[in-house]
Amino acid sequence: MTTSTEPVVAADGLPLKRSLARALRRQKIRALLLIAPLLLFIVLTFLVPIGNMLLRSVDNAIVEETIPRTVEALRGWDEAGDVPPGEDVFEALYADMLIATDAKRHTRLGSRLNYESSGMSSLFRKTNERRLGRFELEQPLAPQFEDIDEDWITLETWRVIKSNSDPVTAGYFLAAMDLRATPTGIEPVSDLQAIYVKLFVRTMILSVTITAMCFLLGYPIAWILANLPSRSANMLLILVLLPFWTSLLVRTSAWKVLLQQQGVINDLLVWVGVLADDNRLAMINNATGTVIAMTHILLPFMILPLYSVMKTISPTYLRAAKSLGATDWTAFWRVYFPQSVPGIGAGAILVFILAIGYYITPELVGGTDGTFISNRIYYHISSSLNWGLAAALATILLAMVLALYWVYDRLVGIDNVKLG
Amino acid sequence: MADTPANDGFVTFDRVQKSYDGEALVVKDLNLSIGKGEFLTMLGPSGSGKTTCLMMLAGFESATHGEIKLDGVSINNIPPHKRGIGMVFQNYALFPHMTVAENLAFPLEVRKMGKSEREMKVKRALDMVQMGEFGGRRPAQLSGGQQQRIALARALVFDAELVLMDEPLGALDKQLREHMQFEIKHLHEQLGITVVYVTHDQGEALTMSDRVAVFNDGRIQQLAPPEDLYERPENSFVAQFIGENNTLAGTVERIIDGVAEVRLSSGEIINAEPVNVSQPGESTLISIRPERVEIDHTRLPADAHLIDAEVLEWIYMGDIFRTRLRVAGNDQFVIKSRNSGDQRKLVPGERIKIGWAPGDARALEVTE
Ligand SMILES: Nc1ncnc2c1ncn2[C@@H]1O[C@H](COP(=O)(O)OP(=O)(O)OP(=O)(O)O)[C@@H](O)[C@H]1O
Ligand SMILES: [Mg+2]
Numbered sequence: 062m063t064t065s066t067e068p069v070v071a072a073d074g075l076p077l078k079r080s081l082a083r084a085l086r087r088q089k090i091r092a093l094l095l096i097a098p099l100l101l102f103i104v105l106t107f108l109v110p111i112g113n114m115l116l117r118s119v120d121n122a123i124v125e126e127t128i129p130r131t132v133e134a135l136r137g138w139d140e141a142g143d144v145p146p147g148e149d150v151f152e153a154l155y156a157d158m159l160i161a162t163d164a165k166r167h168t169r170l171g172s173r174l175n176y177e178s179s180g181m182s183s184l185f186r187k188t189n190e191r192r193l194g195r196f197e198l199e200q201p202l203a204p205q206f207e208d209i210d211e212d213w214i215t216l217e218t219w220r221v222i223k224s225n226s227d228p229v230t231a232g233y234f235l236a237a238m239d240l241r242a243t244p245t246g247i248e249p250v251s252d253l254q255a256i257y258v259k260l261f262v263r264t265m266i267l268s269v270t271i272t273a274m275c276f277l278l279g280y281p282i283a284w285i286l287a288n289l290p291s292r293s294a295n296m297l298l299i300l301v302l303l304p305f306w307t308s309l310l311v312r313t314s315a316w317k318v319l320l321q322q323q324g325v326i327n328d329l330l331v332w333v334g335v336l337a338d339d340n341r342l343a344m345i346n347n348a349t350g351t352v353i354a355m356t357h358i359l360l361p362f363m364i365l366p367l368y369s370v371m372k373t374i375s376p377t378y379l380r381a382a383k384s385l386g387a388t389d390w391t392a393f394w395r396v397y398f399p400q401s402v403p404g405i406g407a408g409a410i411l412v413f414i415l416a417i418g419y420y421i422t423p424e425l426v427g428g429t430d431g432t433f434i435s436n437r438i439y440y441h442i443s444s445s446l447n448w449g450l451a452a453a454l455a456t457i458l459l460a461m462v463l464a465l466y467w468v469y470d471r472l473v474g475i476d477n478v479k480l481g
Numbered sequence: 482m483a484d485t486p487a488n489d490g491f492v493t494f495d496r497v498q499k500s501y502d503g504e505a506l507v508v509k510d511l512n513l514s515i516g517k518g519e520f521l522t523m524l525g526p527s528g529s530g531k532t533t534c535l536m537m538l539a540g541f542e543s544a545t546h547g548e549i550k551l552d553g554v555s556i557n558n559i560p561p562h563k564r565g566i567g568m569v570f571q572n573y574a575l576f577p578h579m580t581v582a583e584n585l586a587f588p589l590e591v592r593k594m595g596k597s598e599r600e601m602k603v604k605r606a607l608d609m610v611q612m613g614e615f616g617g618r619r620p621a622q623l624s625g626g627q628q629q630r631i632a633l634a635r636a637l638v639f640d641a642e643l644v645l646m647d648e649p650l651g652a653l654d655k656q657l658r659e660h661m662q663f664e665i666k667h668l669h670e671q672l673g674i675t676v677v678y679v680t681h682d683q684g685e686a687l688t689m690s691d692r693v694a695v696f697n698d699g700r701i702q703q704l705a706p707p708e709d710l711y712e713r714p715e716n717s718f719v720a721q722f723i724g725e726n727n728t729l730a731g732t733v734e735r736i737i738d739g740v741a742e743v744r745l746s747s748g749e750i751i752n753a754e755p756v757n758v759s760q761p762g763e764s765t766l767i768s769i770r771p772e773r774v775e776i777d778h779t780r781l782p783a784d785a786h787l788i789d790a791e792v793l794e795w796i797y798m799g800d801i802f803r804t805r806l807r808v809a810g811n812d813q814f815v816i817k818s819r820n821s822g823d824q825r826k827l828v829p830g831e832r833i834k835i836g837w838a839p840g841d842a843r844a845l846e847v848t849e
Contacts, residue, residue, distance in 0.1 A: 375572070375574070377574040378574055378576060380561070380568075380574070381568065381574035381576075383541075383560075383562045384540075384541075384564075384566060384567070384568040385567075385588035386588050386591045386592055387587070387591045388591075389562075391591055395587070399578045400576075
């Protein structure tokens with residue numbers, strides 16, 4: 062037996078490892094070329110928008126870009142004191158505003174600062190080209206700004222401007238968590254204004270409820286599907302997939318027809334006599350409506366992975382368990398159920414992640430107490446145009462999903478998830 | 482061959498029928514009595530109803546008609562988990578999410594056995610199949626033969642008196658299979674359990690069993706110890722199914738003193754033992770085992786019948802020679818002769834005379 066310490070060499074005298082790496086490199090490059098289009102697509106449509114969203118949630122360059130001299134001059138001002146900034150700041154502001162009003166950018170800055178303190182929008186709108194044109198430059202500028210609006214000499218206004226003069230802000234994230242920054246530190250907003258934490262919690266609870274409902278309803282169906290002869294199983298599977306063939310809006314509206322107070326179900330219950338006519342159930346435009354409609358919509362996403370996993374569990378396992386003395390229930394619980402856990406994991410993750418980001422259905426049937434955080438994100442993107450806050454909310458949502466995914470991985474193990 | 486244990490009817494099938502679809506009977510009128518400690522094999526072609534019988538005994542299928550008794554008690558209405566019958570499945574059915582030891586402990590746990598006793602029994606069962614080291618492994622980490630042993634140990638760990646095995650060795654290669662046959666047989670003798678074994682490998686059936694039940698078409702064609710099955714098949718199906726067999730078609734001329742005179746299709750008359758022919762004029766198939774046919778006339782008894790044959794093919798197979806002949810119009814007539822020093826090579830086209838002892842020719846019924 063020879064034990065050589067020299068590296069093994071290939072026929073051409075090169076070390077074997079190197080020739081192997083070279084041979085594999087071509088394969089790797091070819092594989093990379095094959096997936097390149099998809100990779101590009103994902104980068105452009107997925108990673109870039111998400112990165113953009115993450116940036117937007119902290120981006121605050123607008124203040125420094127619009128009034129750079131003012132921001133510079135404000136560095137010398139002590140915001141914790143009780144005197145407004147001096148004449149130098151107002152001179153800088155005048156110069157900045159001349160340029161900003163000329164480019165019509167001052168109102169945008171106003172809207173931005175209005176998120177931090179209401180009144181800022183009108184303050185900046187009032188400070189327009191015409192008013193600035195009437196300024197007498199040999200006189201002190203502060204009183205003339207005060208003439209436009211006395212907010213210009215209040216401490217609050219300048220504190221807001223100064224605290225937002227960094228190009229990066231935590232303000233959106235604070236707002237998304239019902240907090241705000243004050244010169245004395247971070248404190249919760251008043252109970253009346255606090256909505257986001259409540260919404261996050263509600264989104265979580267409802268998503269978990271929907272996932273649990275899907276599991277309770279879907280497990281027995283998947284079991285039947287997996288144990289039927291394949292002809293009838295295919296037929297039933299088509300029925301399971303039927304909801305995918307109709308538009309989401311149609312299905313959600315159908316739930317409205319069924320569940321509303323003058324709807325089919327209430328009518329039926331009143332007619333049967335279970336309910337008094339003046340005591341009809343509120344099943345829509347609230348959390349109940351959201352849970353019912355979304356369970357219906359997401360059910361196939363639970364059934365399909367469960368079914369495909371259950372199909373692979375041979376019925377002989379149950380027989381074996383029974384021949385070993387287990388009752389039907391023990392055989393199911395100790396032998397069948399553990400083998401179906403990967404399907405439950407896959408189904409639950411799918412349903413939960415879809416549910417937590419859903420917004421059409423909660424919007425339509427959720428009323429006020431059945432809406433999700435995504436409805437709020439949508440509102441900030443399309444109505445209030447506060448994209449920074451929308452981005453911060455979305456980022457928190459993303460972080461929550463990732464955190465849950467991590468917890469799941471620790472508890473169950475992600476390699477225990479089987480989609481088929 | 483060990484002598485058959487006294488048949489005390491430990492397991493009995495009484496006029497059992499089974500139909501899955503309400504149209505065809507898969508098991509037709511099964512009557513079978515299995516003695517305690519017996520090793521009984523159900524042998525038969527695919528689809529003959531062996532598994533169905535086993536499943537009825539285990540309780541996974543219900544008998545459409547008739548009664549199955551275990552130890553004198555009817556078990557028709559007892560659910561499988563209360564029957565206490567051990568079972569080894571063809572693909573082992575070891576629970577993949579449990580370790581080997583957990584698999585073995587499962588039947589003990591559901592019987593609410595204490596932890597220490599459980600561990601002791603699991604260890605004993607593992608040692609019994611020489612798998613003591615493997616308690617911590619998952620079934621997927623074992624080879625086929627090892628899984629087989631664990632399945633066996635699991636069926637035995639709760640001291641079942643009756644163990645059913647449905648083609649337990651079907652997935653193993655030939656060598657391992659022969660080794661496991663030996664081990665199963667050994668365990669059977671050592672533990673004194675009753676085994677009902679299903680296979681469609683006749684070699685397996687013949688080497689392992691006390692008695693073999695040959696199934697065909699939902700019926701037991703013959704139930705007998707292996708040597709009877711081979712030497713004295715009771716009908717053409719068994720004669721054809723077990724081992725190799727030559728047949729000569731003919732008509733019964735008459736039957737005198739337990740000897741049938743049969744006129745072959747070539748016109749020649751030979752003597753044979755009447756098995757299930759009784760009337761003169763009946764058509765019959767004479768069955769003769771290839772190794773009972775002699776070319777060397779000196780080795781034949783005086784009353785042996787000689788018949789003309791033409792050599793068609795001669796094959797050297799090492800320990801034996803296999804010669805294909807045309808005899809009385811049948812050109813698939815095969816004889817096997819031992820490779821002894823004095824044997825000579827036969828040449829195709831050569832005409833010879835062959836013969837056999839009259840008792841080796843069995844006159845059986847003609848089947849379609
Ligand atoms: N669950 C079932 N439903 C309907 N028919 C069945 C079922 N199981 C078996 N059969 C039919 O019953 C007949 C006997 O089947 P069985 O499984 O008992 O045969 P087997 O002797 O075990 O065959 P093999 O050697 O192939 O295992 C077959 O024709 C089969 O098609
Ligand atoms: Mg079978």
